[in-house]
Amino acid sequence: MSALLDVRVAAIRELTPVIREYSFEALAGALPGFSAGSHVQLHLPNGRRNAYSLLSDPADTRQYRIAVRQQDASRGGSRYLHQHLKVGDRLRLSPPANLFPLHGEAREHILVAAGIGITPFIAYSQELLRRGADFELHYAYRADTSDAYVEELRQQLGPRLHEYIGGQRRLDLASLLQGRALGAHVYACGPQSLLLDLQEQATAQGWSPRRVHWEAFAAAEPGQPFRVELARSGQQLDVAADESLLEALEAAGVEVPNLCRGGVCGQCQTPWLKGDVEHRDHFLSAIERTSSLMPCVSRGCGSPILLDL
Numbered sequence: 182m183s184a185l186l187d188v189r190v191a192a193i194r195e196l197t198p199v200i201r202e203y204s205f206e207a208l209a210g211a212l213p214g215f216s217a218g219s220h221v222q223l224h225l226p227n228g229r230r231n232a233y234s235l236l237s238d239p240a241d242t243r244q245y246r247i248a249v250r251q252q253d254a255s256r257g258g259s260r261y262l263h264q265h266l267k268v269g270d271r272l273r274l275s276p277p278a279n280l281f282p283l284h285g286e287a288r289e290h291i292l293v294a295a296g297i298g299i300t301p302f303i304a305y306s307q308e309l310l311r312r313g314a315d316f317e318l319h320y321a322y323r324a325d326t327s328d329a330y331v332e333e334l335r336q337q338l339g340p341r342l343h344e345y346i347g348g349q350r351r352l353d354l355a356s357l358l359q360g361r362a363l364g365a366h367v368y369a370c371g372p373q374s375l376l377l378d379l380q381e382q383a384t385a386q387g388w389s390p391r392r393v394h395w396e397a398f399a400a401a402e403p404g405q406p407f408r409v410e411l412a413r414s415g416q417q418l419d420v421a422a423d424e425s426l427l428e429a430l431e432a433a434g435v436e437v438p439n440l441c442r443g444g445v446c447g448q449c450q451t452p453w454l455k456g457d458v459e460h461r462d463h464f465l466s467a468i469e470r471t472s473s474l475m476p477c478v479s480r481g482c483g484s485p486i487l488l489d490l
């Protein structure tokens with residue numbers, strides 16, 4: 182894994198009652214450059230590691246900015262940030278990685294965000310404005326709850342911004358995709374229901390998968406405690422209800438490559454030999470699931486899991 186970045190919290194801004202923005206600056210030297218759509222992993226003092234999209238302008242690396250919504254089912258990541266992180270605190274970040282890049286061959290970029298899914302598109306918008314690219318941003322939100330950055334986006338984007346306020350106007354993906362030029366690419370970030378709807382509508386209208394891009398919220402959900410055995414070392418681990426299998430492996434000194442920590446990138450794929458697995462990833466095929474699991478999100482759900490580690 183690349184060397185971690187040492188940063189301090191430079192500012193915290195409340196965007197809505199449930200969403201806060203955090204700005205980080207390097208303790209020494211400069212922060213590495215990044216491209217629009219990149220994320221960083223925060224290594225929190227409580228042992229949690231969560232991935233968040235960078236929403237800062239990629240052309241300005243004096244600070245990194247992220248926005249975090251406090252999740253009701255938080256396992257300690259968003260709750261820790263909201264309740265404990267203060268200006269001046271020190272943290273470690275993984276260097277930026279990009280699983281959701283802009284596609285250079287696109288002639289037109291259609292960005293679709295719901296709620297906190299707006300974050301990668303804040304960086305996208307600044308990059309696309311700089312390039313003079315043809316783009317539009319469709320943003321569905323709830324007034325006074327998940328309407329982060331609406332005012333700034335209105336100022337910056339003018340008619341490029343299309344707003345869908347809960348209870349007033351519905352985001353209709355079928356109409357949005359209809360009649361688009363072949364060079365158009367669509368990008369979506371938001372809850373699973375939005376991403377599934379996008380994939381269904383795009384398939385029904387014959388869009389090539391190469392023109393449809395999405396990023397799921399990358400956060401593991403809690404579950405029941407379960408037991409794991411490592412076949413090669415004979416180690417046995419108990420994974421707590423609010424802990425992921427990946428976190429339990431890391432706590433035991435077993436490093437597994439990872440990027441998204443949310444079951445979408447494929448980096449942490451690990452072979453398993455026996456046991457009852459509840460797969461929760463969005464990466465493996467049904468056949469691959471018979472021999473592999475994603476420890477960032479997958480959990481045991483019965484007899485202990487035997488991993489080929």
Ligand code: FES
Nearest residue numbers: 442446447449477
């Ligand atoms: S870290 Fe990305 S799928 Fe597990």
